[in-house]
Amino acid sequence: MGKFRTKKKGGEGIPTSALPDIIFILLFFFMVVTKMKKQEKMVDTHIPEATQVVKKNEALQTIELYIGVPKDKGAFGDQPVIQANDRFITPNGIRQFMAEERGKLPIDKQSPSNIQVAIIADDEVDMGKINDIEKILKDIGFRKIFYKAAKNHQASL
């Protein structure tokens, strides 16, 4: 009587011996191209688009201000606020904040000409708020502003 040869079971499936190497390559890739998050964003910022965007000047020290509607609307309301280093501040609080942040920098880089303020604001924010912030920054001598924006690919150059 003829026997049917049953197919051998596939058994192992994909060989996994190279898996650690693959994962390590991925890991190294991410370690190289990314950088640590400085702070947790507590506001929604959908940044505006522009055509003339340039890379941020890395030679300068950067202090970041986030402006947008809080993510947790139940606790903080639905009006745009300023986030500076994991807390919300009023426009007048910028004076103190900037003084603190400046103090954290190396002594030879504390001059306002070495510092730029990155404004990362939601595109729906009222300019009145930004104007207030800029007025205060101007008053305390920080005049270099960097408006974070995304490259607009649709608009023709």
Next chain:
Amino acid sequence: MKPRKKRVQEEVNSSSMADIAFLLLIFFLVSTEMPNEKGLNFTLPKKQDKNEVEVVETKINKRNVFGVIVNSNNDVLAKEEPVKIEDLRAKAIAFITNEGKDENLSDDPSKAIITLRIDRGTKYQTYIEVQDALLGAYNKIWADYLGMSEQRFLALDDKNHEHVAMKSRARKAFPFLLSKMEPNDFGNY
């Protein structure tokens, strides 16, 4: 004859290596972000000194001022005429590079001042678009002056001395005279 020692190959158990690598990978995925730092640079005007005598009659010819006003309806007014944001850049270029041809526009690039007033209530997006158009006008003029494409001009590196020298050469020929005014200060004009 001594019995041959069995060679014991004590290898580190590497079966959990993949798991360890996965954990590290996930940690890096969560705690890092892609550096995507692009945007527009701008320098605010100097703070006005209160001790300075305030009434300094600056003799700026009206033709040399390109006043841009954006109101809370996101309408743009340039040289007292409503314009679309898309046309603003071309108008600004025409104004700066006029060199005295049109009697309503500037008579010299070194005197051509652009003032920008943004009213309370304007959307940030609109402001960035206007700022983008005005910066774009200067970038175009500078790129043309240096005889290069705009993309190449924008890609000039701030750390490269030659590039910085080129930029300052262009800026000398066509100085960057864009001033942002505080809304309530504008009444003087």
